[in-house]
Amino acid sequence: GDSVTQMEGPVTLSEEAFLTINCTYTATGYPSLFWYVQYPGEGLQLLLKATKADDKGSNKGFEATYRKETTSFHLEKGSVQVSDSAVYFCALSDRGDTNAGKSTFGDGTTLTVKP
Amino acid sequence: NAGVTQTPKFQVLKTGQSMTLQCAQDMNHEYMSWYRQDPGMGLRLIHYSVGAGITDQGEVPNGYNVSRSTTEDFPLRLLSAAPSQTSVYFCASSYSRQNNEQFFGPGTRLTVL
Numbered sequence: 001g002d003s004v005t006q007m008e009g010p011v012t013l014s015e016e017a018f019l020t021i022n023c024t025y026t027a028t029g030y031p032s033l034f035w036y037v038q039y040p041g042e043g044l045q046l047l048l049k050a051t052k053a054d055d056k057g058s059n060k061g062f063e064a065t066y067r068k069e070t071t072s073f074h075l076e077k078g079s080v081q082v083s084d085s086a087v088y089f090c091a092l093s094d095r096g097d098t099n100a101g102k103s104t105f106g107d108g109t110t111l112t113v114k115p
Numbered sequence: 116n117a118g119v120t121q122t123p124k125f126q127v128l129k130t131g132q133s134m135t136l137q138c139a140q141d142m143n144h145e146y147m148s149w150y151r152q153d154p155g156m157g158l159r160l161i162h163y164s165v166g167a168g169i170t171d172q173g174e175v176p177n178g179y180n181v182s183r184s185t186t187e188d189f190p191l192r193l194l195s196a197a198p199s200q201t202s203v204y205f206c207a208s209s210y211s212r213q214n215n216e217q218f219f220g221p222g223t224r225l226t227v228l
Contacts (some may be wrong), residue, residue: 032215043119043205043219044158089157093215102148102173103207103217107157 006106023090138206
């Protein structure tokens with residue numbers, strides 16, 4: 001079945017440091033890929049997405065590129081802020097008939113940014 | 116739009132009690148799902164629905180029932196609560212198979228004593 005493997009955390013960075021959170025996936029179909037962010041006490045919210053190979057999703061300075069050849073979707077940000085402290089989830093959703101409506105999530109990576 | 120709403124936000128149950136977690140969305144989304152979130156285990160799919168009247172089991176369905184009589188509502192029923200069901204529960208919806216990013220509710224934190 002489908003699976004998502006995320007870089008284990010937690011990750012602690014100083015403000016303005018470069019961020020990379022690795023994500024690789026296994027899927028039988030041709031999935032859409034997502035990064036979701038969860039702030040304390042809240043539900044997950046979409047950060048960015050990509051729907052086909054070589055697509056780059058971007059939002060709020062975060063970027064991730066859909067790499068079909070390496071089955072990866074690594075999250076990057078050039079300069080993190082304290083307000084980026086949160087839990088980040090990589091996820092996939094297969095658009096095929098058998099998996100419609102379901103998403104598979106990684107275990108989440110906790111990011112703490114210190115001033 | 117209110118988006119995805121969940122009630123209650125917090126609940127404490129005793130072992131063996133039953134209850135229903137409510138979930139509603141006002142975005143006319145076709146797909147709805149229930150997940151549980153446990154520390155270090157990400158989100159695990161409990162049940163999901165691809166439309167009114169259609170539900171299916173996810174990864175961890177035991178001890179939970181769902182029904183979907185309308186497009187808007189997707190309640191999750193705990194039949195006989197157990198301490199292993201202590202978790203945070205999230206309801207999510209998505210528009211279609213092609214437009215499939217998930218919109219999440221704020222969650223219900225459930226403790227079973």
